[in-house]
Amino acid sequence: LGQISCSLLDVGVNSSEDGVETWHSEAFDQILEIWGIILSEVRVLKRDVASSSSAKRRSSNFNTAKKDDKPSLSEGQVSGLDKFMKECSEKVMAHYIKSKMAEATKETKRGYEREEQFLDNLDEHLSSVAMLGRAAAGPTLNRLSEIIRAKTQLLAAAANSKSSSSSASSASSSFTSQQLFQIREAQEQLFWALKILGHVMADEADGEIPMIPDALFQLCDENSSSSSPSPSSSSSSSSSSPSSSSSSSSPSGSHADSVFIATKSVIEYARLETRLLRAGRIDETLSPYIASTLVWFLSRWG
Numbered sequence: 001l002g003q004i005s006c007s008l009l010d011v012g013v014n015s016s017e018d019g020v021e022t023w024h025s026e027a028f029d030q031i032l033e034i035w036g037i038i039l040s041e042v043r044v045l046k047r048d049v050a051s052s053s054s055a056k057r058r059s060s061n062f063n064t065a066k067k068d069d070k071p072s073l074s075e076g077q078v079s080g081l082d083k084f085m086k087e088c089s090e091k092v093m094a095h096y097i098k099s100k101m102a103e104a105t106k107e108t109k110r111g112y113e114r115e116e117q118f119l120d121n122l123d124e125h126l127s128s129v130a131m132l133g134r135a136a137a138g139p140t141l142n143r144l145s146e147i148i149r150a151k152t153q154l155l156a157a158a159a160n161s162k163s164s165s166s167s168a169s170s171a172s173s174s175f176t177s178q179q180l181f182q183i184r185e186a187q188e189q190l191f192w193a194l195k196i197l198g199h200v201m202a203d204e205a206d207g208e209i210p211m212i213p214d215a216l217f218q219l220c221d222e223n224s225s226s227s228s229p230s231p232s233s234s235s236s237s238s239s240s241s242p243s244s245s246s247s248s249s250s251p252s253g254s255h256a257d258s259v260f261i262a263t264k265s266v267i268e269y270a271r272l273e274t275r276l277l278r279a280g281r282i283d284e285t286l287s288p289y290i291a292s293t294l295v296w297f298l299s300r301w302g
Contacts, residue, residue: 001038002088005031009095013102032128035092039131042078042085049078090136096129097143097196104188108181126199133200134215138222140200141258147193148265151186156272158183159285175284187287190269194290197262198297205300216259223257263301270294 008031011024073081133140158179175183202210273294276286 001031001034002092005035005092006095009092009099012099029125029128032125032132035089036128036131039085039089039135042082045073045078046082049073049075086136089132090139093129093132093136093140094143096132097140097147097193100192100196101147101189104192105185108185108188122195123199123204126195127204129196130199133196134213137200137215137219138258141197141219141262144193144197144200145258145262145265147189148197148262148269151190151193152265152269152272154186155183155269155285159272159276159281159283162283162285180284183284187290190290191293194266194293194297197266198300201259201262202300210300220257220259266294266297266301270298 005028008024008028012022012028015022015024158175161179162175201213201216203213204210273286273291276282
């Protein structure tokens with residue numbers, strides 16, 4: 001199923017078809033439904049194994065455990081299945097994000113605006129994609145964070161270059177056609193990254209108090225436990241060089257909190273917009289469309 005999913009996404013990357021609904025996109029939507037069923041079943045198995053283990057510990061001194069209470073799979077089997085599903089989900093999400101970045105480039109070349117119906121359907125589609133993203137939450141958040149940081153840096157560099165050229169000459173400068181394409185492509189890719197990230201990190205409130213997804217709680221617990229130094233590692237780190245200690249605390253390190261880094265990357269882009277607006281820089285580096293997507297994300301995650 002993972003290979004079929006990745007193949008369909010690769011077809012979309014290499015396809016020259018125009019339009020939102022294509023045969024490969026419709027096929028991928030159908031496969032997303034299957035992924036949803038499988039991932040839901042795995043969650044149920046994990047919950048049953050956890051509750052069975054807890055009940056077994058409580059009843060160990062009283063010999064009251066029932067044979068019917070045993071889950072269909074052992075704890076080790078469920079753990080292995082969960083690990084396998086995370087690996088499959090990570091691979092599919094990597095292909096999905098890659099396909100959307102390629103789609104952003106195509107949309108930049110076409111130069112047309114999205115229809116309202118597309119945005120409504122997109123939220124429904126991304127809600128299904130979010131299940132895969134949460135199954136591999138760490139790698140997914142890291143990929144999206146890296147994209148958001150890279151595009152923020154590109155837009156900041158474009159704004160700074162225009163500001164420098166404007167101050168160097170009395171005539172007002174403008175972006176070249178190549179620069180404009182890079183700016184618009186970055187904005188399209190930011191749109192996709194923010195939309196995917198928003199759906200992975202939070203559910204729609206629907207008038208109720210929004211709950212943080214369990215996958216993010218689990219990810220934070222894993223990051224917290226893996227970043228806790230052991231006595232031996234703490235003693236060795238104290239004798240290491242400053243350069244090695246600084247590299248271990250780098251945001252891109254293996255023990256970094258992916259949720260924190262993802263949120264920080266969005267805040268960095270928000271700060272860029274704020275800085276440009278306060279400086280009166282109303283030009284192509286700012287996009288009302290991306291600004292509304294940013295507000296949508298902050299409202300959803302907040």
